[in-house]
Amino acid sequence: MDLTWSDTEEAFRAEARAWLEEALAAWRERHGGRILSGDTAEGFAQHLDWERTLAEAGWAVVSWPAEHGGRDATRWQWLVFEEEYYRAGAPARITQNGIFLLAPTVFEFGTPEQQAHVLPRMARGDDLWCQGWSEPDAGSDLASLKSRARRDDERGGWVLDGQKTWTTRGAFCTHLFGLFRTDPDSERHRGLTYLMVPLDLEGITVRGFGRLDGDEGFAEVFLDDAFVPDDAIPGGVVLGGVGAGWSVAMATTSSERGLTLRSPGRFTATADRLVALCREQEARLGPDPRRRDRVVQGWMEAEAYRLQTLQTVTDDAEGRPAGAASSLVKLWWSELDVALHETAMDLLGPDAELEGAWSKGWQFSLSGPIYAGTNEIQRNIAAERVLGLPRK
């Protein structure tokens, strides 16, 4: 065991740190120092500008192969980059659903033609992807989804009907990836197909609506006899084969790149800010051992998350994939995120009620135990697949 970074990794860190500092300052200045949430229409445009800045300098997708827009960074370098990214206070990635959820699937299941088209355009922010999985009656019970795709051989494509919802940033994106029922007689997870769909097709209506945090970042997507031609994506709109949608969608949920959304850098940076906030408040108001205890608890849990990730990345690299234990990981980071922000709110006292970074972060943290499979679903998965408890 060796928990020190190599010279190569430290050099990578220094390069990333220097670039981030300069580029972030320039980006903020371009927008008059007034950075809005990326989950509003106006803010999305600002953040797209940031995404393109990242892409032009080769920092958008560091762990991808250079041919697709990345810089062939190792997993360790990726972790270092993420630490620096969040330490610098850089914004959440508006392209994350494409980069962190669709891309790993394209890497695993896409044809070379699909990869060559989808990945570089995604990296550059030319195509902006949202996830079309949830439906009004299919949230955690994803296998019950009803949206249909009907084959039309004559026209060479698929006809889509149905409705997707809670689609993060759907109103601002150009493309949707989602699961559709292609065999109308099939039940549950059989007969589903993973499709990549441009959102500007006739018959597709996208309606944005507000989230709990006040941003417009959600959308519902109505599909009404919408025809998507096979060549809407070079190489085809079907990813991984007709009828294979369920296994394609599930295959990458606990993959190496699936770590990305919840990289430890995000939580260790928040924990460090919480420690700083505690220090400031104690300097102003005097010591508060009870609150300090909670700050330390949050810091320790973020540290444990960092160490656990180092273990997971090592294990994965050495052929010991984490598998269902990723459900335990989801429980940990989502509860940690809420705890860190609740503690910050308490430290702020009455000021916590004001709109600000901490209150914004608190509202967003509340979504963690709900999205990506509710924590109750994750507990069931962990109990059955990690501990081996009986299903029925």
Add this chain to the structure above:
Amino acid sequence: MRFAFTDDQVALRDAVRDLLAKECPPEVVRAAWPEGPDDRGAEPGAGARSATDRSWVALADMGALGVAVPEAHGGLGLGELDWVLLAEETGYAGLPHPFVETSCVAAPLLAAAGDPGGDLPGLVDGSAVATATALGADLVPWGGDAEVVLSLLLDGEGPWTAHRVDATAAVPVASVDRARRLARLDVGGGTGLGSARDAAVAFDRGALGTAAQLVGLGRRMLDLTVAYVAERQQFGRPVGAQQAVKHHLADAAKDLHFAAPAVYGAAWSLAAGDAHGHRAVSTAKALASDAARRTGRAALQCHGAIGYTVEADLHLYLKRAEALARAWGDAAWHRDRVAWALGL
């Protein structure tokens, strides 16, 4: 960067795991209780004591007791990363002997001090045991049985000091985990041993080894409970199929899943002489203490009434976990130390 143990470290762990599975099943832990509630095969009294001694001698025979003793003193000359997994296994087994105190704390400290009393050969070959207590706790585990008793004290903001104390006046006391064989004794005086730095390292080793034992105890309680709820039927199906039961155990598994890397990371910090060693050890001990205690509660709840009997094995590990959660500084003490390290 590599967060994994070497093949040799895992092989040594596996050997100790196999040995303890054979030599230290629950009957042996029960037999270590003075009154030995022994309808499960162990004899109370002297016979029972020898049954527990066998597990200690077996550990000595394979060299595990001298794991942290330099080869010049007859040990294996290994470090924290090598013995942290062994400590975890002794926790899993509920070993009724002071492995952490003897092998991880006292033996390397005596070796660093040049073995002034000539105790090391006995500690390595298993003919003697050592125990240690920290932070002024005068209830000492195995305090009446040990040939060497060490007390590690923190004087205000430091420095640490280590003393060898006279245990001849130790008074055995009844304790919740009878296998800990607590004795009350005066830990304030005695002969100084080693440097302040040696004493500080010894304390960190004790806290680290105890944290590792807590992870092992947590895993044992989880394993016992998973096996039980898969078998026990209520409402026409295994209770383990009930979502409420699943959620208790998933939460326990989650806490252990994150406490373990904190413990291993702390072992690396000590072995590497990392500047954040104290902070890493305290993080590990606080998280492991809480994880083991919460796992114990979940395990008992999921066992139901059978878990609240001395006939089920659970109580052997539950009581040990509660004792160790507070030994070598409880979670709050360690969070304080982390706060200090963070400049709060």
